[in-house]
Amino acid sequence: MLMLSVSKLVKTYPGGVRALNGLDLTVDTPQVVTVIGSSGAGKSTLIRCINRLVEPTSGRIVLNDLDVTALSRRGLRRARRRMGMIFQEYNLVERLTVMENTLSGRLGYVNFWQAYRRKYSPPDIARAFELLHRVGLDGYEYTRADALSGGQRQRVGIARALMQQPDLLLVDEPTASLDPKTARQIMRLLCKLAHENGTPALINIHDVGLAQEFADRIVGLADGVNAFDGTADELTPEVLNAIYGEEDWSKTINRPTADSNKKMQRDGLERESAAG
Template sequence: MLTLSAVTKRYATGDLALNDIHLSLPRGQVMALIGPSGAGKSTLIRCVNRLVEPSGGSIHLEDTELTGLSSGRLRQARRAMAMIFQEYALVDRLTVMENVLSGRLGYVGFWRSFLRRYPKTDVIEAFRLLERVGLGHALDKRADALSGGQRQRVGIARALLQDPRLLLVDEPTASLDPKTSRQIMRLIRELCAERDLAAIINIHDVSLARQFADRIVGLRGGEIVFDGKPGELNAEILTTIYGEEDWSNEEGEEDADDAMQVTPAPALAMGGGR
């Protein structure tokens, strides 16, 4: 579905952020990107939707080569790639519903969005998605009145209203407490399964990556140093990705996370952790 071939990114400063990246992501697979700060994780995600322009190589989404598109055709192609941001990227003065409906901006155009003139089918789907992410009761709340977990749920609903084939997720749990982090990752995983969506998730938390991803790709210095299943991520590989450290407790931490996993229920749907 998504194929990156020899993708490189060198900034004007001369810094090489990505070096000869080759990746293929099939439909329905949830891939976690892990690695130290500055490894190139966010750059890789942003190269896919060309928020950052690659310096070399090619990126294909199904039959479309994204790296060769004009600005007009790129806007159309981005409909198929929804982004979930670390800092949520919500408009604080707008309501939850208005923020979610902005996911249709690529379809309805600026002025219809500005005047809040969305097709009835979009509004119905927005209602349905907000119920699905546990915010059906908060439609008219302003975004700045929400907790961090609630804001991330709004971002997820907005992304899905875009009707994408690929989710690009940048540090979805960075500002959340551990319980809410697991709830958000579980929600993303469940929604990808329900909709047969592929996802690339940039995440620092190795335990969450192991628990919720189908595949883990480790970056270091802009290069792929690991690509495999979560169960293959041992202490030796973690040292390759992050450097020398005592990783002996990592397996125990993962087991503890599994033991603490809670089955989703309406009472937990809100999420916390501002």
């Protein structure tokens, strides 16, 4: 069973901006956790501290009994293999093909010359084909990433992250560069794959409606600390005021009953699979 435990996490950037201020967070079940909060609340910093793309100033991050904050460069590379990351701007290698981008999720398991000759193991290649099928990109293996639409690029981003067979998915604003329909499709796909694989996901998101619709659990950050931790139903105007500051939230919050929410997601999936 996965266990991610973040305790007393502090990050102060050079120049004195304090993005995280002693944050505590535990994820111990395979669930989709969305992280909401205003710009500058520390969402991106939190996710980047977990795989140490950003070095934490202090605090501890423990992933499956492994103290990520104490790792050497070599140990960190091994730990990063177990954490898949998905980005707002997709961050694909634009001039490489969809297949090369997907297989790059296995870079931690091949040496330099294997990477140079794109020589990945047969099971890895089979898995890449399977993942491209599951994200709906059959037949795109030879297409260059710069020829894809935003939604397609993010699908490649998802395939690349899942290629790592991660213990944890770190997702930074996956839908912020996409139109509302594509955003929903991407969120639905992401959550479906996370649930199917039993991989917990930490998803930063600006859109409160999307967060409510897809999350098993919502964490609200404000000023670099945990201001809310609960389910979509518990997200009241008072809570949103605490996270974002005073605003009229009456039109933002949708509170469907648990049943209808599940039904909507199921319908969506059926539509998706019928279309694909």
